[in-house]
Amino acid sequence: MGTGVGSGNNTMLEKKDRISELPNEILVSILNRLSMEEATRTSVLSRRWKKLPTMSFIARHSLELVWNTSGTTGNWDFSGNTDKWDFVEWVDRILALRSSTTKKASVTLGDLAIRYDLNRSFQKYIDGWVSFACEKGVKRLELDFSGSTEKKGILVPYGFPQVEKICTMSKPCGSPTSFYSLKELRLIDLNVSGEVLEHFLSNSPFLERLFVDRSQSLVNLKVGSSSSSLNLKCLGIRLCYGMRSLKISAPNLVSFRYDGYMKYLFFENVPILSELSLGDIAPYFISYDANRLFGHLSQLRKLKLDMDLSLEMVISSEHNLCLLWTCALVKAAPFLRRFAIEMTFETDDVWREDLCDHALTDLPAVPEDYEKELLKVIRCSHPFLEVVELTGFTGNPNTVELASHLLAIAISLKEIIIGTTKDEKARKSAERLRARISPGVNLVLL
Numbered sequence: 001m002g003t004g005v006g007s008g009n010n011t012m013l014e015k016k017d018r019i020s021e022l023p024n025e026i027l028v029s030i031l032n033r034l035s036m037e038e039a040t041r042t043s044v045l046s047r048r049w050k051k052l053p054t055m056s057f058i059a060r061h062s063l064e065l066v067w068n069t070s071g072t073t074g075n076w077d078f079s080g081n082t083d084k085w086d087f088v089e090w091v092d093r094i095l096a097l098r099s100s101t102t103k104k105a106s107v108t109l110g111d112l113a114i115r116y117d118l119n120r121s122f123q124k125y126i127d128g129w130v131s132f133a134c135e136k137g138v139k140r141l142e143l144d145f146s147g148s149t150e151k152k153g154i155l156v157p158y159g160f161p162q163v164e165k166i167c168t169m170s171k172p173c174g175s176p177t178s179f180y181s182l183k184e185l186r187l188i189d190l191n192v193s194g195e196v197l198e199h200f201l202s203n204s205p206f207l208e209r210l211f212v213d214r215s216q217s218l219v220n221l222k223v224g225s226s227s228s229s230l231n232l233k234c235l236g237i238r239l240c241y242g243m244r245s246l247k248i249s250a251p252n253l254v255s256f257r258y259d260g261y262m263k264y265l266f267f268e269n270v271p272i273l274s275e276l277s278l279g280d281i282a283p284y285f286i287s288y289d290a291n292r293l294f295g296h297l298s299q300l301r302k303l304k305l306d307m308d309l310s311l312e313m314v315i316s317s318e319h320n321l322c323l324l325w326t327c328a329l330v331k332a333a334p335f336l337r338r339f340a341i342e343m344t345f346e347t348d349d350v351w352r353e354d355l356c357d358h359a360l361t362d363l364p365a366v367p368e369d370y371e372k373e374l375l376k377v378i379r380c381s382h383p384f385l386e387v388v389e390l391t392g393f394t395g396n397p398n399t400v401e402l403a404s405h406l407l408a409i410a411i412s413l414k415e416i417i418i419g420t421t422k423d424e425k426a427r428k429s430a431e432r433l434r435a436r437i438s439p440g441v442n443l444v445l446l
Contacts, residue, residue, distance in 0.1 A: 062111030062140075063098070065091050087116050088125050095132045108172055108181075109136035115144040120156040127161055130169075137172035139183045139206075146189040146214070157216060160192040163199045177203040184209040194221040201232065211236040218242065224249035224269065323402040327378035327409065335384050339406070343392030343399070378405065385410040391419035391446075395429030407436050419446040 091114060098109070112133045118126065126143070133141050145158055161169075166178050175181065182204040192215050200207060201223060208231050212218060218240040223232065224247075232250045237243070238259040245264035248256065253270050259279035267273070323343075330339055388406050393399050407416065416437070420426035430445055437443055 061109070062113075063094065063109065064111070064113045064115075065094065066113070066115045084116070084118060084122065088118070088122055091129065092125060095129060098136075099132065109133075109138050111140040111142075112136070112138045113140070113142035113144070113186075115142070115146075118145045118158060120158050123158060126158050127165070130161055130166075134166070134169040134171055134178050137175060137181045138179075139181050140186075141179075141182060141184070142186040142188075143190060144186070144188040157214075158190040159217070160187065160190055160196055162193070163195055166196070166199065179204050180206075182207055186211045186213075187215065188213040191215050191217040193217050194219060197221055198223075206231055208232060209234040211238075212240060213238040215240045216242055220245045222247045223253075224251075323398045324375075324378055324405055326402065327380075327405055330382055330385065330406070330409070331378060331380040334382065336382070337384055338387040338389070339385060340389040341391065341402075343390070343394075378409075380409055381411055382409045383412055386412055386414045387417070388413065388415075389417040389419075393418045393420050393426055393430055394423070395420070395426035399426075400429060400433070403430075403433055404436055407433070407438075407441075413438070413441050415442040415444060417444040417446065
């Protein structure tokens with residue numbers, strides 16, 4: 001009997017809730033590592049736990065409201081069988097709670113990221129989220145509406161508020177302008193105009209990183225048109241196919257990436273730009289204007305080109321047989337150490353299926369003396385280029401010609417890496433390049 005009572009006591013001791021005895025600070029720290037729904041469920045444990053999720057919510061420096069279909073748990077994960085309206089209402093509840101619980105304390109928010117497949121149907125609600133971000137003085141704002149759900153029919157993307165509306169948004173006490181403290185802005189799969197981006201650049205003096213992806217309304221953009229953009233370090237623009245012109249004057253810009261088509265690209269004051277990545281810009285456009293575009297970028301240390309050329313573009317036209325235009329960029333960056341090109345040759349007759357028709361007509365005409373002028377542009381002897389990497393090498397004359405020319409001009413070359421996608425013909429062609437390689441240069445075939 002006594003043993004039984006002892007065993008019962010031991011059982012009671014083993015079941016004692018020792019976690020609840022911890023100080024609030026530690027419990028809140030634990031809840032901060034849970035998703036919102038997990039943290040909310042703990043409120044039913046006891047009266048003491050009822051207010052802890054709210055305390056955890058107030059204590060968070062960042063909000064990451066994410067639609068997660070991969071099964072992994074994010075900081076604030078919202079997953080399961082739901083629709084867009086459920087997600088929108090969920091975000092509204094969270095932001096309303098944050099506003100009500102931090103209003104008196106005037107607590108600002110460091111980061112706000114919202115990711116889900118949304119469109120213009122939710123314009124009013126998303127505008128409210130942008131206004132919330134402005135009021136809370138966020139330092140990092142990300143709106144990613146690409147999602148991973150299947151899009152049905154033609155949906156108009158969400159349109160970011162225009163400048164007039166941004167200027168009327170509430171802002172933290174002491175902030176002279178809207179989004180004054182913003183350091184990073186990421187806008188993905190939504191429409192934002194060049195005027196709005198220029199407003200951010202002019203009125204957010206701490207802005208260091210700007211990234212825009214798939215905006216249909218971005219046409220012209222001036223980076224650094226006034227005394228703005230002094231702190232801008234990283235700029236990325238991707239798949240904005242209505243883009244016509246981009247002018248960059250940013251004294252602290254270190255990294256610039258552009259993927260898409262464009263008619264006019266101008267670099268002015270970029271003295272420390274050292275990482276440049278270009279994809280899908282018309283090759284004849286770059287080579288013909290290489291000196292104007294890149295001639296003063298002698299400080300470049302890393303240059304990457306992503307090419308997406310159709311078979312028609314490479315073979316059907318005499319002007320598109322040649323890939324030597326890429327060497328114009330090598331010449332324009334005399335201190336370049338590594339040069340990598342990823343080449344994709346498609347058999348489809350369409351250059352890019354997702355390219356807007358009006359953007360294609362805006363491309364400049366190919367000069368009649370293109371190849372003759374190109375040979376003048378690329379003639380050089382590069383003293384610092386040490387590593388060349390060619391991915392997508394086919395063994396066709398154009399790829400062999402490109403590899404041979406790079407071998408000829410890179411007098412300090414140490415290694416050339418050629419990716420042949422396991423094609424036997426391409427591999428044999430790459431092997432034959434050994435005869436043109438100087439002693440001491442390592443040839444790596446992938």
